[in-house]
Amino acid sequence: MSNETEWLKLMNDKLAGRKIVKVRIMSDGEMEDLGWMRHSVVLHLDDGNLIYPSADDEGNDAGALFTNDKELPTLPVFG
Numbered sequence: 201m202s203n204e205t206e207w208l209k210l211m212n213d214k215l216a217g218r219k220i221v222k223v224r225i226m227s228d229g230e231m232e233d234l235g236w237m238r239h240s241v242v243l244h245l246d247d248g249n250l251i252y253p254s255a256d257d258e259g260n261d262a263g264a265l266f267t268n269d270k271e272l273p274t275l276p277v278f279g
Contacts, residue, residue, distance in 0.1 A: 219246040225278055226252060226262065238262040239278040 222244035231239050240262035243251040253263035253275075265275040 214249075215245075218249075220244065221246050231262070231279075234259060236261045237279070241265060241275045 220243050224242050224244070226236075226239040226242050228239075230242075231237075238261060240252045240254075245251065253265050255261040255263040262277040264277055267273055267275070
């Protein structure tokens with residue numbers, strides 16, 4: 201993708217309207233397959249896709265998710 205407009209369209213096409221049907225912590229095997237040192241949260245979507253945060257665009261390690269919810273401001277990394 202070459203620009204933000206193209207990325208935004210693709211992200212909206214893939215994510216807008218989806219539902220999170222399950223939330224879990226990444227397994228040891230998934231973490232090892234990615235070469236990560238820590239576990240992240242994994243969001244299961246209703247279309248079968250998974251979303252999990254990374255520390256950066258290159259996928260160098262697990263990442264946290266931040267929210268504006270006062271009771272759950274951060275979905276942390278584990279391990």
